[in-house]
Amino acid sequence: MSWRRADQSERLERALDGGPAPHDEETRxxxxxAGALRPGYRRNPARVRATRDAVLRExxxxxxxQETREDAGTSDGLDELEIHREEIELPGGGQLLLTDIEAITPERAEKTAARIARILQSSEERDRQR
Structure with missing residues (x-):
């Protein structure tokens, strides 16, 4: 190896190790x-482990x-499910039908009706502005 090549090689190694950038075009x-060959990102070892564990678990x-039970679906409380419905008159003649598996209190019904009325009112105002 010639003296020039050895010097260039040393400058390249120093630059790759974080030293000063070389000034000659060939070394640059x-x-x-060398920078193009280096990966642009590093894989996070914790994420790699978590992904591997999830794949193995699945x-x-x-x-x-799991084995299917012969009595699956019985006595789980879902067959006795009660659906609560409340019909509410909205301002402007509209109707709102609230449906839930939980009891609908009058306060909740009024609050929901007021919220829907505000939404409808702001929608009508936007339509008038167009």
Missing amino acids: QMLAA YARAQNP
């Missing part, structure tokens, strides 16, 4: 090529499905 091009779940 080699530095750019694989194990797929390989060992």
Whole structure:
């Protein structure tokens, strides 16, 4: 290796290790090529482990499905589910039908009706502005 090549090689190594940037064009091009070969991001080891664990967990779940119970769906309380409905008159002649699996209190019905009325009113005002 010639003296010039050895000197250039040393400058490139120093630049790659975070030293001063070389001034000659050939060494700068080699530095750019080395930078292009380096990955632009590093993988987070914790995320890699978490992803691997999730994949293995899903694989194990797929390989060992839960046994179906003969009494599945009975006595779980869902077959006795009560649906609550409340019909409310809105200002301007509209109607609102509230439906929920929880009891609908008068306060909740009034609050919801007021909120819907505000939405409708602001929508009508925007339509008039167009």
